[in-house]
Every structure is written in C-alpha cells, then in structure tokens.
Amino acid sequence: MSEFRLMPRLDNHGVRRLISLPDLLRTGSISERMEAAGTSVSYASSGGSRADAADLKVLQEQIVALAKRFGFPNEGRAAGRASFDAECAQWLVEAPIISGGEALRDDVWAFVACCIAPEVVLWRFEDGHADRFHGGLRNTFQRLWLRARSLDRGAGAPQRWQLVEALSEDAVVQIVERPSIGADPTLACAIAEAWLATAARIGASRMEDVTRRAVRRIRIDNEITCLASLGEPELVRRLEAFFDKAAL
Amino acid sequence: MTAIAYPFLRPGPDRISAGPWLVTRDGEPCVFADGHLDHFDYSTNLEAVRHFEVDVEGVAADTGLRADEIKLLCVVTFGTGGRRLQRARRIVTREVIQAGREAIVLALAIEGREVSELFVLTTEIILLSSGTVRRRVSPVTTGARLWRDEFRAAVEPLGARFPMEAMSFATVFPTGHGDALWYLDWSPQTLHHDFATSVRLLINLDRPAFVEAVQQADEVTLRMLMCSVTTQMVRSAIDLDHFPLDQTEASPSSVSAVIEAWVEQAFPGQSAEAVRTLAQHDPSRFELAIGSLFAGELGNE
Numbered sequence: 001m002s003e004f005r006l007m008p009r010l011d012n013h014g015v016r017r018l019i020s021l022p023d024l025l026r027t028g029s030i031s032e033r034m035e036a037a038g039t040s041v042s043y044a045s046s047g048g049s050r051a052d053a054a055d056l057k058v059l060q061e062q063i064v065a066l067a068k069r070f071g072f073p074n075e076g077r078a079a080g081r082a083s084f085d086a087e088c089a090q091w092l093v094e095a096p097i098i099s100g101g102e103a104l105r106d107d108v109w110a111f112v113a114c115c116i117a118p119e120v121v122l123w124r125f126e127d128g129h130a131d132r133f134h135g136g137l138r139n140t141f142q143r144l145w146l147r148a149r150s151l152d153r154g155a156g157a158p159q160r161w162q163l164v165e166a167l168s169e170d171a172v173v174q175i176v177e178r179p180s181i182g183a184d185p186t187l188a189c190a191i192a193e194a195w196l197a198t199a200a201r202i203g204a205s206r207m208e209d210v211t212r213r214a215v216r217r218i219r220i221d222n223e224i225t226c227l228a229s230l231g232e233p234e235l236v237r238r239l240e241a242f243f244d245k246a247a248l
Numbered sequence: 249m250t251a252i253a254y255p256f257l258r259p260g261p262d263r264i265s266a267g268p269w270l271v272t273r274d275g276e277p278c279v280f281a282d283g284h285l286d287h288f289d290y291s292t293n294l295e296a297v298r299h300f301e302v303d304v305e306g307v308a309a310d311t312g313l314r315a316d317e318i319k320l321l322c323v324v325t326f327g328t329g330g331r332r333l334q335r336a337r338r339i340v341t342r343e344v345i346q347a348g349r350e351a352i353v354l355a356l357a358i359e360g361r362e363v364s365e366l367f368v369l370t371t372e373i374i375l376l377s378s379g380t381v382r383r384r385v386s387p388v389t390t391g392a393r394l395w396r397d398e399f400r401a402a403v404e405p406l407g408a409r410f411p412m413e414a415m416s417f418a419t420v421f422p423t424g425h426g427d428a429l430w431y432l433d434w435s436p437q438t439l440h441h442d443f444a445t446s447v448r449l450l451i452n453l454d455r456p457a458f459v460e461a462v463q464q465a466d467e468v469t470l471r472m473l474m475c476s477v478t479t480q481m482v483r484s485a486i487d488l489d490h491f492p493l494d495q496t497e498a499s500p501s502s503v504s505a506v507i508e509a510w511v512e513q514a515f516p517g518q519s520a521e522a523v524r525t526l527a528q529h530d531p532s533r534f535e536l537a538i539g540s541l542f543a544g545e546l547g548n549e
Contacts, residue, residue, distance in 0.1 A: 004361050047291045047292070146335070183337040225389055228325070229342070234391075
C-alpha cells in the first residue's frame with residue numbers, strides 16, 4: 001500500500017489574510033503564499049507523508065496546464081470555463097495527490113485555492129469572491145471534486161464522466177450541493193441519470209424548474225424512505241417518477 | 249435536529265435491542281472520551297461490531313403488518329467529512345431480518361485513510377416488504393425508515409475554544425494601529441464557518457506588559473478582553489437579518505452557534521431581535537449582561 005499523502009491545510013484566518021493580498025495571489029509563488037499565511041498552514045501530525053514542495057509544484061503545474069487549454073490566463077469565455085470545470089473535476093478525482101479523507105477537508109481545498117492556484121481561481125471567477133477561496137461547496141476546486149466524486153459512474157464504465165459533462169450547473173447545484181443526497185454517490189448518480197433521461201425527453205430548457213421541484217420532493221421523501229437502500233431498478237423507477245411528476 | 253413526522257406507523261423502541269458498537273484497533277477496544285477517539289490518524293484501521301436483535305413479531309404488531317410476511321432490512325451507513333453534515337456517505341452493511349432470523353451481528357471495517365474529522369455509523373431498520381397490510385397507516389413502501397440510531401466519533405483533537413496568536417502590530421498593520429492591544433480577526437459574513445479556524449485573537453507583541461498579563465492569565469485582563477471580544481461579536485451578529493443561522497446550515501461548532509450560545513447565556517429566553525433592541529436602546533444593560541458572562545475563562549484553556 002502506498003503511503004498516504006498529507007496535504008497542507010489552510011484555516012479561514014489564513015484565507016482571509018491571503019485574499020487581502022491580491023498581488024501575492026496573482027504573482028506570488030507557493031512558498032511566498034505559505035510564508036504569508038504563517039501559522040494558518042498546518043498538516044495532519046501523522047498518518048502519512050507530507051506533500052513536499054515538489055508535489056505541490058506538480059499539482060500547480062498540472063492545474064495551470066489544464067486551465068491554459070481553456071484560455072488561461074488572458075482568455076476564456078463562459079463556455080470554455082464550463083468545459084474547464086468538467087475536465088478539471090474529472091482530473092481532480094483521478095489525480096493521486098488529493099484523496100481519501102484529505103479530499104473531504106475544507107481546509108485542504110482552501111490551501112489549493114489560496115496557495116497552489118489562486119491565479120486560476122481569479123481567472124475562473126473574475127469577481128474573486130471570497131467563497132471561491134474558502135473551503136466549502138463554493139470553493140473553486142472543491143466544488144469540482146465534489147461533483148466528480150458524486151457523479152462518477154465508476155472506473156471502466158462506458159462514458160464514465162457523461163453526467164459531469166451533461167448536467168447543467170443548476171442541476172449540479174441541486175443534486176451535488178445538497179448533503180442529504182449529494183454525499184451518497186449511489187443516490188446522486190441515480191438522480192443525475194433520471195435528470196439526463198428526463199432532459200432527453202422534455203428538453204433541457206424546461207429542466208431548471210423541473211429539477212428544483214423533483215429534487216425538493218426527493219429530499220423530502222428521502223427523510224422517510226432510505227432511497228439509497230433500494231435496488232437499482234426500484235431506485236430508478238422511483239426517481240423517474242419524481243421527475244415525471246415534476247414535469248407535468 | 250429537525251423532527252420528522254412519519255406518515256406511517258413505526259415500532260416502539262423496545263422492539264429493537266441494539267448492543268453498543270464495539271470498536272477495536274489492532275484487536276484492542278477503543279475508548280471514546282466524550283465521543284472522541286484519541287491517537288487516530290490515516291494509518292489507523294478500525295473494526296466495528298455490534299449485536300442486534302429485532303422482535304419481528306412486536307414490530308409487526310406495532311406497524312399493523314403480519315409477522316410471518318414482513319421482511320426487514322438492517323442497513324449501516326458510514327458517513328465522514330464535515331462536523332455536522334457528512335460530506336461522504338455510503339451503505340456498508342445490509343442484513344435481511346425476518347421471522348426466524350431476528351438476531352444478527354453487524355461487523356464492518358473502517359479504513360483510516362477514508363476518515364475525515366469524524367465518522368458516523370447510522371444503523372437503520374428499513375422495510376423491505378410489507379406483505380399483507382392490516383391498517384391504513386401501516387408502512388407499505390419499500391425503503392420506509394422504521395428505526396435508526398447513530399454512533400458518532402470525532403477523530404481529531406478539538407482545538408482551543410479561543411485561538412490566540414501574538415504578533416507585532418507594527419508589522420501586521422504598517423499603516424497604523426501599532427499601539428492597539430489586541431485585534432479580533434474574524435468576519436460576521438462567515439457565521440457558518442467553524443469557530444476554531446475562523447476566529448483568532450491577535451495580541452500585540454509590541455505591548456509586552458499586555459502580552460505578559462495575558463500569558464499569566466491575569467483574571468481582570470482576561471475578563472475585560474473576553475468581554476470586549478464577546479460584545480463585538482454578539483453586537484455584529486444580532487445586526488444581521490440571518491442570525492442565528494438555520495440549524496440545518498450551521499454546525500454546533502460554527503461561529504453562529506458559539507455566538508448563539510453566548511446570547512442564550514447572557515439573555516436567556518430572548519430572541520435575537522429583543523437583544524438587538526436592548527443593544528440599541530440600553531447599551532449599558534446590554535454590555536452589563538455580557539460582562540457577567542466570563543470569569544477569566546481564557547486562562548483555563
């Protein structure tokens with residue numbers, strides 16, 4: 001078993017400190033940003049080996065290289081940035097550097113956004129809102145990792161990442177960013193599959209309202225029914241019925 | 249916790265006899281002090297076992313179903329990541345329960361590298377099939393949640409309740425404020441963030457007498473300091489329309505929850521709106537109430 005990689009963590013205090021230094025975010029190096037964050041950067045004290053400077057540099061180079069394919073640093077239209085989101089999401093799940101329990105931590109993703117690739121954050125979200133740097137559902141990279149983790153059909157599956165690529169931003173928010181359903185990839189994937197089938201039937205333009213109604217009902221039903229415990233045929237049937245009803 | 253009104257009959261609690269989870273590490277039982285497991289890291293792998301028995305006849309009687317037809321499913325869901333709402337969750341154990349198979353042993357392995365901050369084992373009894381339904385409010389839908397309990401274990405040490413850091417204000421604030429004694433680094437805009445990682449009290453190293461008083465836990469100094477800090481945070485929070493945050497959004501360790509606890513302690517039974525009115529119309533009484541809260545608590549941390 002390979003040794004587990006411990007990523008640096010950045011607390012909220014450090015995030016605020018760094019986003020008050022825009023020049024450092026745009027042009028600084030990883031080490032300069034870490035130095036500015038001071039004691040706000042920490043690691044798990046044991047349980048693996050710390051990601052070293054070379055690991056972090058590789059992570060930075062790979063994110064930047066990916067962003068460059070979509071117009072970073074000077075170009076990039078909305079459609080290109082959406083494509084960046086889909087590709088980056090897949091890459092983050094498949095990349096070996098951030099995994100397991102570390103990938104579930106807000107402070108790890110805060111570090112990635114503030115110290116590893118803040119210039120990509122500012123390209124992807126031009127307003128540079130603080131939420132794009134803080135750990136959480138709005139963090140530039142954590143949101144992508146979460147959607148790929150939730151909507152992954154599995155290694156070896158045909159069109160493994162189709163759900164990540166096909167779902168609208170609104171649908172992703174409705175499904176992935178609701179912990180009661182998004183945290184369980186089995187359930188999240190099944191809902192996304194039902195979304196895809198419904199969109200093919202009624203047209204994507206109608207899906208925003210339909211999705212919101214369907215997901216609201218699914219979340220309510222999931223409180224009294226353990227949807228994740230259902231076998232696949234029953235689960236698909238149940239979820240499609242929610243979408244069908246919402247589309248009436 | 250939000251209460252759920254189930255639209256179907258559920259069994260009484262005495263119908264399920266659930267033993268405690270026995271969690272072991274390398275064959276040795278783990279001790280959970282206040283729900284916290286010490287010395288855990290990503291290389292730690294755990295085994296968890298519990299004995300579980302369901303009085304199927306009793307469940308059937310309580311829910312208006314036939315004992316010889318009802319089929320139940322016991323599922324264990326493993327959740328981790330985040331303090332309150334888990335970021336990752338999956339069913340790890342499924343065991344069918346029915347007449348003639350009422351006692352089971354639930355066993356599962358927990359891989360350390362998959363655990364983040366805490367783990368939660370949720371055990372549930374789910375309806376697999378109802379058979380003949382005798383009452384209008386009997387559960388009939390496959391998957392109906394009939395019973396649940398939850399075992400929660402934090403695996404990270406809880407930080408100091410009030411993180412402090414000493415630094416030179418001449419360096420931090422080069423354009424002024426170098427003579428200030430302290431500065432509370434936080435933002436009322438991030439009430440949903442974790443208190444321990446988003447609030448920090450900066451003490452000015454350039455004021456050595458003050459630094460020493462804090463380090464020596466001088467009661468008067470600490471009490472005045474804590475009073476000012478609390479007043480600032482409470483006053484800022486109650487001015488926000490969205491304070492206190494909905495319990496479904498904020499964890500018990502969030503900034504909002506900590507401030508809410510202070511408000512409740514200083515102004516028992518009063519709404520945020522009432523406290524806001526008091527702060528506006530009678531600031532002296534407002535600060536007096538907050539000033540009564542602490543007795544050098546920072547010195548105990």
